[in-house]
Amino acid sequence: MSERKVRVRFAPSPTGALHIGGVRTALYNYLFARQHGGALVFRIEDTDSHRFVPGAEEYIIESFKWLGIKFDEGVSFGGNYGPYRQSERRDIYKKYVQVLLDNGKAYIAFDTPEELEAKRKEVPNFQYDASTRMSMRNSLTMPKEEVDKLIAEGKQYVVRFKIEPNEDVHVHDIIRGEVVINSSILDDKVLYKSADELPTYHLANIVDDHLMEISHVIRGEEWLPSAPLHVLLYRAFGWEDTMPEFAHLPLLLKPDGNGKLSKRDGDRLGFPVFPLEWHDPKTGEVSSGYRESGYLPEAVINFLALLGWNPGNDQEIMSMDELIKLFDLHRCSKAGAKFDYEKGKWFNHEYILMKSDEEIAQLFMPILKEHGIDAPMDKVVTVVGLMKGRVSFIKELWDTCKFFFVAPTEYDEKTVKKRWKEDSAARMTELADLLESLDDFSLAHQEEVVMKWIEDKGYHMGNIMNAFRLTLVGEGKGPHMFDISAVLGKEETVARMRRAVEVLK
Ligand code: GLU
Numbered sequence: 025m026s027e028r029k030v031r032v033r034f035a036p037s038p039t040g041a042l043h044i045g046g047v048r049t050a051l052y053n054y055l056f057a058r059q060h061g062g063a064l065v066f067r068i069e070d071t072d073s074h075r076f077v078p079g080a081e082e083y084i085i086e087s088f089k090w091l092g093i094k095f096d097e098g099v100s101f102g103g104n105y106g107p108y109r110q111s112e113r114r115d116i117y118k119k120y121v122q123v124l125l126d127n128g129k130a131y132i133a134f135d136t137p138e139e140l141e142a143k144r145k146e147v148p149n150f151q152y153d154a155s156t157r158m159s160m161r162n163s164l165t166m167p168k169e170e171v172d173k174l175i176a177e178g179k180q181y182v183v184r185f186k187i188e189p190n191e192d193v194h195v196h197d198i199i200r201g202e203v204v205i206n207s208s209i210l211d212d213k214v215l216y217k218s219a220d221e222l223p224t225y226h227l228a229n230i231v232d233d234h235l236m237e238i239s240h241v242i243r244g245e246e247w248l249p250s251a252p253l254h255v256l257l258y259r260a261f262g263w264e265d266t267m268p269e270f271a272h273l274p275l276l277l278k279p280d281g282n283g284k285l286s287k288r289d290g291d292r293l294g295f296p297v298f299p300l301e302w303h304d305p306k307t308g309e310v311s312s313g314y315r316e317s318g319y320l321p322e323a324v325i326n327f328l329a330l331l332g333w334n335p336g337n338d339q340e341i342m343s344m345d346e347l348i349k350l351f352d353l354h355r356c357s358k359a360g361a362k363f364d365y366e367k368g369k370w371f372n373h374e375y376i377l378m379k380s381d382e383e384i385a386q387l388f389m390p391i392l393k394e395h396g397i398d399a400p401m402d403k404v405v406t407v408v409g410l411m412k413g414r415v416s417f418i419k420e421l422w423d424t425c426k427f428f429f430v431a432p433t434e435y436d437e438k439t440v441k442k443r444w445k446e447d448s449a450a451r452m453t454e455l456a457d458l459l460e461s462l463d464d465f466s467l468a469h470q471e472e473v474v475m476k477w478i479e480d481k482g483y484h485m486g487n488i489m490n491a492f493r494l495t496l497v498g499e500g501k502g503p504h505m506f507d508i509s510a511v512l513g514k515e516e517t518v519a520r521m522r523r524a525v526e527v528l529k
Contacts, residue, residue, distance in 0.1 A: 028239045030062025034095075035229070035243075037069045038080035041302035041311060042087055044363075045244060045276045045285065048328045052273060053242050054093045055329070055351035065236055066098025068109045069229065071222045078305055087299040091321045092344060105236040110228050117223040120231045120261070121183050121216045129260035130215060133162035134174055134181050151211045154189040175218075183216040185226075185257065193252040198240075198271040198353045205252045213253055226250065230257045233268055241268045242353070245360075248272040271353045274332040275360040285363045287311065295365040299324070318417035319368075323375040327368045332361040341374055373416040381409040387418045395422060397429045406511055410503045428511055431520050432498025435528060439500040443490040449525045451483065452491055456521040459514065467510040474506075495524035 034050040036042060057064040066085075070076055085100055097103025107113055124130035133152075135143075139161065144150045157164060162184070163171045175181065191207040215227040223231070233241060251270055258267040276285040279293065290297035290312075300313035314324050326342055335342070335350045342350065376384060385404040392399055407428045414424050435444075458477055462470065478485050489505055496508050496517065509517045 029237075030057060030060035031065065031237050031239050032057050032062065032242055033065035033067050033098075033233070033236065033238050035067040035069050035232075036084055037072065037075065037225075038077060038084070039072075039075040040077050040080055040304070041298040041300075042080075042084045043287075044297050044299065044314075044328070047087065047091065047299055047324075048276065048331055049242065049244055049273060050088065050093055051091075051325060051328055052333070052351070052353075052356075055348050056240065056242060056353065057096070058348040059351060062239070063096040064094075065103070065105070065238070066095040066101055066108065067232060067236070068099045068111075069225060070109060070111045071225060071228050073111075073220060073222070079303075083300065083302065090315055091299060091325060093325075110232065111222070113228070113232070114221060116235070117216065117228055117231055118221070121223065121227065124185070124215070124260055125183065127260075128186070130183050130185050131157075131163045132171060132175075132181050133160060133184050133212075134166075134179060135161050152184065153187060153208070153211050157184075157186075157212060181218045182214045184212040185215050185253070185260070187212055187253075187256060193255055195248075195251045195255055195270060197248075197251070198269060199274075199356045200248075200272060200358055203248070203251065207252070207256065210253055210256075226253060226257065230254055230261070234258070234261070234263050234266065237266070238268045240271065242271045242273065245272045245275045271356070274357050276331060277360040277362045279363055279365055281360070281362045284360075289363075293365065295368070318419045319372050320375045320379070323368070323371040326375070327371040331363065332356055341371075341378075369416045376412050376415065376418065381405045381412070384408045384412055384418060384421075388421050391419055391422055392429065395426070395429075399429055403428075403511060410507055410511070427497045427502065428508070431516070431523070432496075434498060435494060435524065436499035439494055440528060443487075443494050443500060444528055445487055445491070448487070448491040449529050451488060452495055452521050452525050455488070455492065456518050456525075459509070459521075460518045462514065465510065465514045467506045470509060471506045492521075494528075495521045 032053045034046075034053050036046060054064050056062070068081055070081075081099065088095070095101045097105060098108040101108075110117075121130065125132070135152075140152075143156075143160075147156070150156065152160065159165070164186075187207050187210050189208040192204050193207055195203040195205075197203055213226055214224050216223045222228075232238075251272070255267070258264050277283065278285050278289050285297065287297050296312040296314050296317050298311055298313045299315065301316040302311045302313065303309075304311070315321075322343070325344060325347070326340075329342065329347050329351070330340065333351065333356045335352075336355060382405055385401060385408045388404060388408060389401075392404065407425050408421065411421060411425045415421055455474070455477075458473065459465075459470065462473060477483075478488055490500070492505055493500060493502060493508075496502075496505075496512065502508055512520070
């Protein structure tokens with residue numbers, strides 16, 4: 025088994041936006057594939073035409089492009105195992121359904137929805153299985169001629185998997201160990217429907233994993249209940265030697281740990297559960313995305329990687345390359361992972377700090393433009409360098425930094441009351457004159473001259489600095505004063521001071 029070339033797949037059904045849990049599944053598949061020099065396949069499982077949502081496939085592809093998760097093969101990527109969209113593989117599935125019919129592992133059933141409903145009413149806890157199948161209308165209970173006749177007449181039917189009862193089915197799961205269930209609890213699952221000539225998820229999934237030579241099935245915990253059925257299907261086909269290994273990932277839980285994370289939790293608590301903003305084509309509803317909310321893709325990747333896995337120590341910041349080296353399915357937890365949204369913000373903050381001031385300035389530029397500010401790049405880079413440590417999102421830079429780009433028109437009342445003294449107007453006029461007289465307006469020189477002036481005059485340092493801040497910022501916050509005045513430059517600094525004196529007197 026270990027000799028086998030690693031081939032894994034991410035196989036979403038295009039039923040809407042990709043949930044953040046699905047993104048994590050794809051990420052783990054990607055890390056696993058890269059680490060083993062294997063291939064990651066992108067397969068679209070669209071055999072349920074009722075649930076198809078236009079645009080979903082494109083949305084999923086764009087999401088991974090943004091996140092930097094690359095596929096080696098699949099829909100839109102090409103490869104030698106295609107087509108990779110299940111709706112384009114009808115003939116393949118038909119052939120394999122016939123294989124199961126021919127070797128007696130499956131049978132044809134004509135029971136109509138009404139007949140099934142009537143049975144459910146008649147028999148408590150009715151399940152279509154070994155205990156009931158012989159009382160139903162199917163190819164096990166009807167003469168062959170009649171079956172052929174009904175099919176020739178165009179009667180609709182399904183193909184059901186004939187599950188042998190009373191057998192322990194073992195699923196080897198890399199994360200969960202040995203999972204055993206008794207086959208008697210399984211029903212004779214529908215594998216194929218004549219109505220749309222399409223297989224169901226179970227059959228298509230197994231046939232494709234086999235034909236695409238998938239070595240490991242890494243997927244969400246919600247698929248664990250299907251795994252015994254899948255094991256039985258591999259056996260029915262005689263493919264047990266190439267059966268993939270399973271790893272069912274832990275659920276993503278609500279922030280308080282009570283139940284599965286849902287889109288509603290995101291709406292309620294104000295965080296996205298989708299990678300990109302999603303416009304639902306049916307309802308017109310718009311759901312927020314990590315990209316549009318101002319997340320850096322690297323931060324999202326790092327955050328998701330640690331939801332259900334850890335490297336065995338308390339290292340938290342890891343690049344994609346490090347994750348590829350360190351990731352280990354054996355270190356994934358069985359227990360669900362709480363979705364700690366605050367932690368996600370913290371990661372974003374850390375990644376903003378790690379990026380160069382130039383990179384962050386590039387991302388901040390469009391936001392400045394939106395606010396009508398056309399500032400030179402070197403100024404934006406300096407401001408970002410001073411202020412990026414204070415934000416978790418790039419868009420927060422606007423509120424934090426806008427005084428660098430627009431002069432205050434109002435002065436915060438509380439700060440004025442507290443900081444603007446009897447003599448502040450006189451002192452600020454004096455300081456403005458002093459600053460205006462400087463040829464060298466560098467931070468260091470300003471600081472030296474102003475400190476000396478305060479000392480010589482015996483002024484109160486705190487009072488001067490507080491009033492100075494109020495004139496330039498309009499309130500009592502911001503970085504070191506001379507950082508601000510150096511960025512603003514002499515002309516703007518002096519103008520702001522004189523205007524404040526005018527207004528506050
Ligand atoms: N189409 C399934 C989904 O939407 C794939 C499950 C699996 O990976 O087997 O998640």
